[in-house]
Amino acid sequence: LSFTRLSSTATAEEPQSAPDNNPEGITMKGVKISGRPLYLDMQATTPVDPRVLDAMMPYYLSHFGNPHSRTHLYGWESEAAVETARAQVARLINASPKEIIFTSGATESNNVSVKGVMRFYREKKRHVITTQTEHKCVLD
Structure with missing residues (x-):
């Protein structure tokens, strides 16, 4: 089975410059940071591997x-x-x-996992033990 698309319906322009690429640096909470700051919050989002971006680009632009x-x-x-x-x-x-x-993200993934384990053991176990460092959706 094959499909044929006749034309693209979307285009995108690359940004001229990113605001965080200031060669002068930035000041954050009184500390001057030269160049681009190091991103450490990998829980909610992560940098996209260039190979993934290349593979996904057609779906972002025309094969959605x-x-x-x-x-x-x-x-x-x-x-x-x-x-x-x-x-x-x-x-x-x-x-x-x-x-x-x-799944759509961490909350849905955790809910599917935790609820699945709870249903599997519902006749044998009545408690779920976790730690304070778990994702917020597990603790709530």
Whole structure:
């Protein structure tokens, strides 16, 4: 099965300059920082690997669509891309594609995991023990 797209529907321009690339540096809480500050908050977001950006760029610009919409080309293409990614991740960790679940982020992932374990052990265990360093969604 193959799909053909006739034309692109989106374009993007690269930014002229980023505000945090000031060669003079910045002052943060009274401390002068030369060049770009070191980013340490990797919980919510991480830098994108250039290989990932290259692989995803067509989907950001012209091959976008809802993979759950099966009534049009955009949905078919997106579903095929998601299933290809699922198979690639499965191969990487020696799993079945049926075992790979994509979620929207940490909160959903933690909820699926914790609730799944709780349901599995519901007849045997009645307590969940965790630490103060867990993600906020686990502690709440």
